[in-house]
Amino acid sequence: MRDGKPLFVRSSRTGQLLTGLLLTSAVLLALDSATQRLRPVRGFIDNLVAPLFVIAESPYMAAAVVGETVANRTALLERIGQLEQSNLALSHQAQQFLALQAENNHLRRLLGSDARMASAVLIAEVVGVTPNPAVHQLVIDKGTEDGVAVGQAVVDAAGLIGQIVDVTSFSARVLLITDASHAVPVEVVRNNLRSIAGGTGRLDRLLLEGLPITTDIRRGDRIVTSGLGGRFPRGYPVGTVESVDPDASRIVAVANVTPSALLDRTRHLLVILSVAEPEPP
Secondary structure (H helix, E strand, C coil): CECCECCCCCCCCHHHHHHHHHHHHHHHHHHHHHCCCCHHHHHHHHHHHHHHHHHHHHHHHHHHHHHHHHHHHHHHHHHHHHHHHHHHHHHHHHCHHHHHHHHHHCCCCHHHCCCCEEEEEEEEEEEEECCCCCCCEEEECCCHHHCCCCCCEEECCCCEEEEEEEECCCCEEEEECCCCCCEEEEEECCCCCEEEEEECCCCCCEEEEEEECCCCCCCCCEEEECCCCCCCCCCCEEEEEEEEEECCCCCEEEEEEEECCCCCCCCEEEEEEEEECCCCC
16 A cells, blocks of 8 residues: 555446446336337337348358258259169160061061060269270270170160170270271161171261162161171161262162261160070960
């Protein structure tokens, strides 16, 4: 102490301010509950602080909208993938009707025909392509662990893609029908004319070579697998004839065929694991 006065004096008025605020709040609550005179004031204060509530809630609202959008997009992508696989699974059955329709037109008995129907298929996804432009191959995400083997036929939703030429435990290589080294036995749907469709090294063209100049084949004819040789099941679309041109000797002709399958755009494929023979009539 100095001169009879304390050295440190607390002169804070926090307690008095708090007490005053409490009393004021109590008086206002009593007036608000007993009378309606404070309603305009309360409405004015609500309008004044409303934007503050909106600003405070905006981050949570934005997060909710973003979360819902992401969830909807994920669900939509999953649904699209499911529909693609369902469409692919159904298409391999629908493709068989192309050959069956032609047989009906020719009054052939279905039970007596030698048609081969796929009995087991596997959905696969394209995960890569061969970087060599001279080799037409795709890489799929299924291998020996899934039952894939060399020689099995591969189709997409539109028609024949090719065949398995190399397989590992979890992947396989598909040689496309347009590769220059590939050939597949085919027939014309309109008249069952048989031939061989060879690859040209171009994704948009196959060739039917060595046709006699008098062969009944013309633009627009649909070409399907004939089933000869046992490698490819019968009736899968291969392509459509675009033109028929005689060679220089004028003895044989060459038919240019546009492939049915989407060789450079397809994503999901079907690997035909086994082929079942029809029961004898």
